[in-house]
Amino acid sequence: MLTAFALLPLMLVVWEARRELSLDHRLSGIASEIAGRPVNVDCPGFLRGLVDISGNGGSVMFDANGKPSNTTRLETSVCHDLSDYGTTRKRADFACVFGTTPCSDRVERAVYAALVLSHESQHLRGVRDESTAQCYAIQTLSLVATRLGSPPDEARAVAAHFLAVDQPRVSTDYTLSSGCVDGGSLDLDTQSSGWPTG
Numbered sequence: 001m002l003t004a005f006a007l008l009p010l011m012l013v014v015w016e017a018r019r020e021l022s023l024d025h026r027l028s029g030i031a032s033e034i035a036g037r038p039v040n041v042d043c044p045g046f047l048r049g050l051v052d053i054s055g056n057g058g059s060v061m062f063d064a065n066g067k068p069s070n071t072t073r074l075e076t077s078v079c080h081d082l083s084d085y086g087t088t089r090k091r092a093d094f095a096c097v098f099g100t101t102p103c104s105d106r107v108e109r110a111v112y113a114a115l116v117l118s119h120e121s122q123h124l125r126g127v128r129d130e131s132t133a134q135c136y137a138i139q140t141l142s143l144v145a146t147r148l149g150s151p152p153d154e155a156r157a158v159a160a161h162f163l164a165v166d167q168p169r170v171s172t173d174y175t176l177s178s179g180c181v182d183g184g185s186l187d188l189d190t191q192s193s194g195w196p197t198g
């Protein structure tokens with residue numbers, strides 16, 4: 001009996017550690033694709049998660065020369081919502097992303113978490129300015145959504161939904177500049193007439 005009591009917490013710790021590692025690995029692959037170089041996504045472990053109280057969704061450090069670090073640290077809640085994205089998108093209420101009115105809290109959190117991963121990936125790509133990173137992040141949001149399990153049309157809808165519903169509510173640091181339009185100076189694909197995707 002004593003052994004079983006001692007083993008159970010240990011098994012839980014190992015199981016939790018494996019789960020976190022596989023999530024980090026999956027998210028690192030998505031971030032690397034956007035950053036154009038091998039980078040890491042670090043989700044807080046269970047213990048660090050208990051004291052994680054920052055409020056920006058994630059962060060990337062830049063050195064004195066303006067070079068980004070190789071790792072982004074995401075908040076516990078964002079990691080949790082990214083981990084749940086696959087199940088959230090299968091719910092009937094996820095179809096709400098095809099519209100331009102606010103969705104359920106769970107759906108909005110899934111959309112926001114995907115945006116945060118996209119945004120931090122832009123920092124890892126070397127974009128330091130918040131407004132510029134946000135503009136690029138919205139354009140690469142459909143790619144992130146695809147990698148998290150959304151079919152292409154749904155992924156494009158997620159990006160359009162964020163731009164229409166959530167972007168107007170972000171803090172002023174992340175406000176989009178006048179170049180952040182189709183064909184503008186921050187358009188990542190000027191050949192395409194799609195916006196914000198393509």
Ligand SMILES: [Zn+2]
Nearest residue numbers: 119123130133
């Ligand atoms: Zn940022």
